[in-house]
Amino acid sequence: MDNNLKTIIEKRIAKTIRNLEKNNMQACYVESRADAVNKVRELMSEGQTVAVGGSMTLYECGVIDLLRSGRYRFLDRYEEGLSRDEVEKIFRESFFVDTYISSTNAITENGELYNVDGNSNRVAAICYGPKSVIIIAGYNKIVSDIDEAVDRVKRTAAPANAVRLSCDTYCSEKGECMSLARGETGMACGCGSPARICCNYVVSGYQRVKDRIKVIIVGEQLGY
Numbered sequence: 407m408d409n410n411l412k413t414i415i416e417k418r419i420a421k422t423i424r425n426l427e428k429n430n431m432q433a434c435y436v437e438s439r440a441d442a443v444n445k446v447r448e449l450m451s452e453g454q455t456v457a458v459g460g461s462m463t464l465y466e467c468g469v470i471d472l473l474r475s476g477r478y479r480f481l482d483r484y485e486e487g488l489s490r491d492e493v494e495k496i497f498r499e500s501f502f503v504d505t506y507i508s509s510t511n512a513i514t515e516n517g518e519l520y521n522v523d524g525n526s527n528r529v530a531a532i533c534y535g536p537k538s539v540i541i542i543a544g545y546n547k548i549v550s551d552i553d554e555a556v557d558r559v560k561r562t563a564a565p566a567n568a569v570r571l572s573c574d575t576y577c578s579e580k581g582e583c584m585s586l587a588r589g590e591t592g593m594a595c596g597c598g599s600p601a602r603i604c605c606n607y608v609v610s611g612y613q614r615v616k617d618r619i620k621v622i623i624v625g626e627q628l629g630y
Contacts, residue, residue, distance in 0.1 A: 425517025459508030544628030
């Protein structure tokens with residue numbers, strides 16, 4: 407990355423971290439995905455029970471490999487051969503884990519996390535249940551405010567995830583949310599497909615439990 411551009415990006419990251427901390431979330435910056443894995447290791451004790459939310463970022467960073475290393479009791483939703491009922495059981499057990507790890511759809515410079523879910527097990531666990539939540543996000547997830555976060559999901563995150571999950575939705579075919587084509591501006595506006603992945607919308611602002619949510623911002627582009 408060009409050093410001048412890197413300087414500007416790091417200033418934006420620093421502002422975001424300051425505001426996350428004002429909102430009672432622990433936050434830090436690491437330069438690379440390898441550094442992110444090392445930070446996750448620092449934030450957990452061996453033997454902890456750990457679960458994850460659906461995330462390409464966790465695969466790209468190598469966090470899934472870390473959790474499969476045998477150091478932790480990993481509730482592995484991605485284990486081959488699991489039935490749908492077994493996956494659902496993991497989703498429910500995830501509310502009682504020591505640490506829950508996920509990415510986020512967007513982080514505002516105001517220090518807010520914005521997440522949109524279909525099943526909503528991920529947003530539910532981020533909000534309540536697990537003793538500790540670790541969020542890992544590339545700098546590409548940083549946006550100015552909630553309006554930009556909403557737009558990011560409708561234009562980037564949701565369409566890309568719908569394609570990844572082979573969902574029969576307008577956004578997987580057209581590359582953007584149906585609401586944009588209709589000129590609808592509401593956060594929850596979208597298609598009526600049974601395969602829709604945008605069902606519940608959560609803004610994590612000020613946290614009552616200080617440092618329960620820990621945000622690792624990575625100096626690389628990761629995930630959608």
